[in-house]
Amino acid sequence: MRSFQIRLFCVSELHLAFQKVRCLLEDCTCDGARVWMLMKSERVANQFRVLMRAVSTALDVLPPGLVDATDEINGHVELVHRQARKSRFGVDPNDKRVLEVLVSVLKGFENGIVPDKDNVRRVLEYIGIRSWSLCHKELKFLDSETGLVSSSEENRELPELSSLMGFVCYARCVLFDVVDGEASRQSDNNSGSNGVLGGLNPDDFRCPISLEIMIDPVTIETGHTYDRSSILKWFRTGDSICPKTGSKLKNTELVPNLVMRKLTQQYCSENGIPFAEAGHRNRHVKSAVLMESLAAEKAMKMVASFLFNMLAAGTKKAINKAAFEARLLTKTSIFNRSCLVEAGVIPNLLKLLLLADSWTQENAIAALLNLSKHSESKAVIMENGGLECIVDVLKKGIKMEARQHAAGTLFYLASVEEYRVLIGDNPEAIPALLELIKNGTDRGKKNSLVSIYGLLMHSGNHWRVIVAGAVPLLVNLLTNCDREDLVTDSLAILATLAEKSDGTIAILRHGALDSIVKVLNSSTSRLGKEYCVSLLLALCTNGGTVVVAVLVKNPSLIGSLYSLLTDGTSRAIKKAGAVIKVLHEYCERRSSGSMAPVLPQERYIHAW
Structure with missing residues (x-):
């Protein structure tokens, strides 16, 4: 019995040790983890040493002859035992030398010293990174690890990860002239998630x-x-x-x-x-002010300076590559945006919008879209004549992707009151946004809708949006669009327009009441329902009995309104209650024969 317990204990210990070895090997061979493994080579060697010692100890304790197996298997067990006992896991001397080079480059970054390209190249070639795509893969791995570490309690490795990200980012931008494979055209796509996202509301x-x-x-x-x-x-x-x-x-x-x-x-x-x-x-919020390490901060500033020089005086090929790098670097990092704005890349990116090269134009406008999210960049864009360039791309961009990026850029510029006025004053801006809603991709429609909604925060743009023909386009989206988020955005714009009598008249003239009620009855979006009931209340307020008389005849409306009282947002509950009150008061006045017109006769319009 005791021998059985000993054997069971040894086998359990072996199983646990080999499971850990397997996990460690998977970590070492993880796609994109080469530079991280080089930095952690001493720790990895120690972990292998500990695990092999555990294997050796378990086999030492296992009594000979107690393994009931063939001679061949027993031979393998003995071989593993000898190797585990004799193996000396340490860092390879070549690894140590290259690691010293890497550490010296990082220290140079901290001191503001631009590294020797040969030293950077030596590190990359040693770990087998010889292309832009492999370098980009390393950066994505480090970014992923940084996210995991920063969301955990144990974040001591964060500065180290951040420093390596700075190193790899510098190497990718400076050493590689060619963006190989399909990496450049997949920068904004996540096709692997389509199936999952397609099933989500x-x-x-x-x-x-x-x-x-x-x-x-x-x-x-x-x-x-x-x-x-x-x-x-x-x-x-x-x-x-x-x-x-x-x-x-x-x-x-x-x-x-x-x-x-x-x-x-x-x-x-x-x-x-x-x-x-x-x-x-x-x-990323923290990184708006400071990176997680001084090396990463200084490296990014060097990258920004390098990209500025390439955009200002590089070859056509180098300019396109620099615009693409700016696009990638500014996609998610607030700190990167601040570095590029400080380096002065915006005027050069604006000049690229006028070029006839479709890929350069798309990269430049995408980078400007990302940069426009930074507080200081909006003024720089506007002061350098950026509005006219962006509207020109919105209207005549070579690729549809460039047009939708231009629409998104206008959204961020419109967050400043002064710029809402200037965008509205541009005679081509609002019509171009509406054209993208009519004929653009779903992403283009989305960007244009939120841009128009932002422009409506300035009351002087209301009539411009109406005159440009927004209402029929938006009403058409309510009835013919399968994307609930686009329907919700359309409702938000219509609700804003309906706050003024001119907007109410335009909406009613295009027979929108039936569509609005149908969306309210069928939508699964709580926000969409809120906009629906806000829109109905505004139409009732500005359209008077003309609108209310139509709504009271719809048998499904009152049920949807009462449903909102129990399941709606706080704003939807308040607005639904107000609409119900209007409908009830109308019915009471009608039954008592005391109906009075709300609108002057000359403004009487047909709701259907």
């Missing part, structure tokens, strides 16, 4: 409390997911219940929902949603 990415895209999704005890900041505010009010189910919570522990965060990022990227940094990790 756009509202799934919004926090049930704030109705905003979840930046940091966390799951509570009931299994429901909320944005961290929103649910923490909820708990601070003393509510220890689930906002969605109303059930009492035994604990208020928050579990990061990494899958939802990744899906949210993919969704925003694929659909061109230019809302404020949706899905970005919290570490």
Whole structure:
């Protein structure tokens, strides 16, 4: 019995050790982990040494002759035993020498010293990185690891990871003249996620409390997911219940929902949603001021200076490559944007918009879209005549992708009140946005819709949007578009236009009432329903009995309104109650024979 227990213990220890060896080997051979493994070579060697010692100890304890197996298997066991006992795992001398070069480059970055290209190339060639695509793969791996480490309690490796990202980023931009393979054309695509995202409702990415895209999704005890900041505010009010189910919570522990965060990022990227940094990790907020290491900070500033020089005086090929690098670097990192703005790349990028090369134009406008999210860049763009260049791309861009990027850029510029006025004053801007809504891709439609919505924050643009023909396009989207987020954006614009009598008249003249009620009855979007009921209330207020008389005849409307009172957002509940009150008062006046017209006779219009 005792021998059996000994054998069982030894085999269990061996199984555990080999499982750890397998995991360690998988980590060492992970795609894109070469420079990280070089940096961690001493630690990896120590881990192998510990695991082989565990294997050797387990086999030492295992009594000879107790392994009931063939001679061949026993021979393998003995071979493993000898190798585990004799193996000396240490860092290869060549690894040590190259690692010293890498560390010296990183220290040079910290001191503001531009590294010798030969030293950078020596490190990359030693670990087998000889192309732009392999270098880019290393950068993506490091970025992924940084995200995992920054979201955990143990983040001591963050400065090291950040420094290596600076090194690899510098190497990718400076050493490689050619973007090989399809990497350049896949920079904004995540085709692998289409199947997953196709089965999700756009509202799934919004926090049930704030109705905003979840930046940091966390799951509570009931299994429901909320944005961290929103649910923490909820708990601070003393509510220890689930906002969605109303059930009492035994604990208020928050579990990061990494899958939802990744899906949210993919969704925003694929659909061109230019809302404020949706899905970005919290570490990016910090990186707006400072990177996680001095080496990374200085390396990025060197990269920005290099790209400025290439854009200003490089060959045609080098200029296109520099524009593409600027596009990639500014896609997610606020710090990178600030470095490139400070380096002065914006005027040179604006000049590229006028070129006849489609790929250069697309890279330049995509980079400008990313840079326009930075607070200081908007003024630089406008002061350098950027509005006319961007509108020109929006109207006549060589590729549809360039046009939709231009629409997104206008959205960010329109966040400044002064620039909303200037964009509206440009006679081609709003018509070009509407043309993209009519004939663009879904992403182009999305960017144009949110841009117009932003422009409407300036009241002087209301009549321009109406005169340009926005209303029939938006009403058509309500009835013929399968994308619920586009329908919701259309409703948001119509609700804003309906706040003024001219907007109400235009909406009613195009027979929108029936479409609005149908969306209210069928939509699964809480935000969409909120805009629906806001729109109906504005139409009732400005359209008077003409509108109300039509609405009271719709038998399905009142049920949808009452449903909102129990399941709508706080704003939707308030507006639905107001519409119900208007309908009830109309019915009471009609039954008592005391009807009075709300609109002057000359403004009487047909609702259908």
